[in-house]
Amino acid sequence: MGRYEESERLFKRIESGQTRIDFSPSEIFQFVDKNKKKMRTMSEKQYYSAFSFKEFINRIKLSERQILFFSGNLTFSNIGYGKNKVIKVLEELAKKKISLKILTRVERAGIENIKNVLSINKRIGHDTVEIRHCYQPLRANITDDKVAVFKEVLDPKDYARGELKRKLYILYYIYDEDWIEWLQKVFWHLFRSSIDAKKRMEELKLIM
Numbered sequence: 001m002g003r004y005e006e007s008e009r010l011f012k013r014i015e016s017g018q019t020r021i022d023f024s025p026s027e028i029f030q031f032v033d034k035n036k037k038k039m040r041t042m043s044e045k046q047y048y049s050a051f052s053f054k055e056f057i058n059r060i061k062l063s064e065r066q067i068l069f070f071s072g073n074l075t076f077s078n079i080g081y082g083k084n085k086v087i088k089v090l091e092e093l094a095k096k097k098i099s100l101k102i103l104t105r106v107e108r109a110g111i112e113n114i115k116n117v118l119s120i121n122k123r124i125g126h127d128t129v130e131i132r133h134c135y136q137p138l139r140a141n142i143t144d145d146k147v148a149v150f151k152e153v154l155d156p157k158d159y160a161r162g163e164l165k166r167k168l169y170i171l172y173y174i175y176d177e178d179w180i181e182w183l184q185k186v187f188w189h190l191f192r193s194s195i196d197a198k199k200r201m202e203e204l205k206l207i208m
Helices: 003-016 050-061 086-095 108-124 177-192 197-205
Strands: 037-043 066-070 099-104 129-133 140-143 147-154 168-174
Touching: 003 177, 050 086, 050 140, 066 177, 086 099, 086 108, 099 108, 099 177, 108 129, 108 197, 129 197, 140 177, 147 177, 168 177
Parallel strands: 066 099, 099 129
Antiparallel strands: 037 168, 066 140, 140 147, 147 168
């Protein structure tokens, strides 16, 4: 199977996915040149440690142009350590006019996360953050054309009894320019065909 056929197959699986268990980032990672990728496997405690948080913050702070986020329900915006919160860093980036585009579910369960992140635009006086409603299986972020980082959670409850003893968090780092470009195209395809978060929230008011 050639590169084009591989990417088309992967795209179809991503496009049809609804939740994080519908697609594993390893399906992409396996095709990336070994010199242009790395992987970290952590326990739940390690993932939510100060070190892991600082690594994420330091990486997105290096953005010069844009960050694209594939999210579930924007819970990552609440992550922090001490007084350092992701949402504060997002606001700092927005003030520098770094474009922040986010694909996430806009539903009642996570509506406060959406409102909090969108409120950044009001505080800084311009619309740098844009959120669109989309059910999709990826949990990832792409910083400029530099790096794409995927998160995968392996949870014992998603497997048969005894198959997985403890919850694991895996981070996949991809530095390959061709794959980053392809992932950006996947993001923009989903983004263009999704509904604006503010419009979605207006509709939700009718049923809440």
